[in-house]
Amino acid sequence: MNRYEKMTEEELKADYQQTMARFEALKSQNLRLNMSRGKPGSDQLDLSDGLLKILTEPKDCYFEGEDARNYGMLDGVPDCRKLFSELLGVSESEILVGGNSSLSLMYDLISKAYTHGLLKSETPWGKLDKIKFLCPSPGYDRHFLVTESFGAELITIPMRDHGPDMDMIEEYVKDPLIKGVWCVPKYSNPEGIIFSDEVIARFADLKPAAPDFVIIWDNAYCVHEFEGDFVPFKNILEECRRAGNPDMVFEFASTSKITYPGAGVAVMASSEDNIAYMKKLIGVQIICYDKVNQLRHARFLKDKKGVLELMKKHAVILKPKFDMVFSCLDREIRELGIASWKKPKGGYFISLDTEPGCAKRALSLAKEAGVVMTEAGATFPYGKDPEDRNIRIAPTYPPVDELEKAMDVLCICLKLAAMEKAMNRKRH
């Protein structure tokens, strides 16, 4: 029982009126605050000023006798492949460097699975009556939407403390209609969970019935610690190779939250056979990605050491924001027992679980008071949270003082929603 459920009806009513008054007062301030998306703040973007200055003369555009400005080299600038190979711990021959969007590379993978099939497909997915996709949830709405838009049936897999429920996944993959699974394995979106070595090994050891089952390993936050040092992480390509499933995984990453979200560089890593197969398909789609921007990134970031140094600077900006969220929640919510959350040390989000049935109401109140959050339900397939309890907080974009105000509003809304639920219960 949470604090409100233990109150008498009168106590509850009094507290509700008082809290509602505070809510109305905040509302009258006509706030316009946004904690909806995982966007870096401008001060973070300013950390990569050097990117704009590193390549200003034609002569800067040459590498190994090639001219980055011209056509050619579909798999990307070698120095950029090298950089990502260091970051992900995979070999350079397992890498294709793309354009500014890893989401786009993932979409293309799924799209080609539908129209052409993957390396091990017996039939392109689009020629099958139906396919299904596993969606560990809460998860990333844009992932789920990709597979939804192609008509796949989305299956919710609960997240546990160290990654998705692997018992369920192992069971599901016995169905040949199950074609893949979405993962954000390090600092998962939104909970900030790091998949344990055991979970990773169980992924690699999967024995799916579908020969073209694919693990989409979106390592979006591979170097994104905002507290403490870089946390080493298993190389999923190697794990899958060890398990005899070398072609079962595609890993993705990007510099969207290292340099610029809109003008970074994305990467796809997989077995050499998968990369060769995808290059054949992608070669029909594009002559080459933007090699000038790849070269800028390789020269500006230099190597893993250079990236980790830059990430430390991001951490200096990000940690106070996460701390602000944690301290507001600790102060206002913890002892009420009306919500629970984890305290990740990296990534871009905090995931909050309210009492069942309270998330939508809390966020609709927040919206009334001018605080925009990721829509309730967004972290689940089809945008529907079966228990209506998960809220994703994206604290990176607003400055700390705005964030504090936004959290004030959110905490009050959480309380009001929980009180309304408790009052309703007492009434029935």
Next chain:
Amino acid sequence: MNRYEKMTEEELKADYQQTMARFEALKSQNLRLNMSRGKPGSDQLDLSDGLLKILTEPKDCYFEGEDARNYGMLDGVPDCRKLFSELLGVSESEILVGGNSSLSLMYDLISKAYTHGLLKSETPWGKLDKIKFLCPSPGYDRHFLVTESFGAELITIPMRDHGPDMDMIEEYVKDPLIKGVWCVPKYSNPEGIIFSDEVIARFADLKPAAPDFVIIWDNAYCVHEFEGDFVPFKNILEECRRAGNPDMVFEFASTSKITYPGAGVAVMASSEDNIAYMKKLIGVQIICYDKVNQLRHARFLKDKKGVLELMKKHAVILKPKFDMVFSCLDREIRELGIASWKKPKGGYFISLDTEPGCAKRALSLAKEAGVVMTEAGATFPYGKDPEDRNIRIAPTYPPVDELEKAMDVLCICLKLAAMEKAMNRKRH
């Protein structure tokens, strides 16, 4: 009858031996020359130095209160949309500015037609047993390959002096399986033809049986005159609107041959309804294209006037190259009557038609002598030229002196192939 066919067997034999001796002499020079792809030369790329210097401070990245470095604005930077709207003569609301590749935008259009259907599709193409696509030929190999890779049946439409054979197209589109047509309407690839106003009007007036028939109007060379002033060109969107077919066309263009082939900006233009529909689909694929590069382009190129000034500088570099090809052909080939060609005033190619059955042989000889050309047949669907006569010359990349050498080789190879054919005929 060409000159060789008029010769006696002895004359022919003597000429062949003499020409073969010159060929062997050239071969022994171990040349490594390339006239295979429509790549600008480095001196052309140097014309856009300013692009590398125009945006070097964070403050340069802001426009209308938005930060180009961050996420957002799927349809592109307004100034860049404005620039393309001027270049193509369409309205800004009819434009989506993309990444560095117009081929990629075209591929995405076809891909989405297969998986999701276009705005007016009754069924996604991938769910139909078969579809067919019209390919005016000689044409652009990468266009044909996109539709081929999705399994469409490619139908060759002959090119006439002012565009594709419209009688045939009007007849073909009565078949509901015909879903579209590839066009390069201005300085067509490879012949350099400008579609006449009549041809354009007949395109707009098409009454296809398929409600989702699509004209892919790849205006790749919209401002690419290398001789004379900019040639105004009909706005196909307006023509289609006038004809009551507002949603039948998608136009594409890019700065690949204005600034950088590998790091330019591409654009898609169509009716507002089509753009809205495509944005909904593309919004699942990507959060935004590279707005920093879009902003660079808008600021560097400024407006249509700025672009046309830059194109004049390209022309200064390109015209001597085209002139060199024309003068070699005029001097060596014209009076022999063994090949014919047009003399375009813009674009990136010269198209040569040999005697039937001579193109492959001529190019294989050229390759022996170290001159790489676009493969024979590449300008036709499935890479098969039914008469084996079309050769695409791409004169833009090599410096003039190398080009002269390459043309020497090519002319000798054209002669040898024609003589071999004449000798064979006399023998049988």
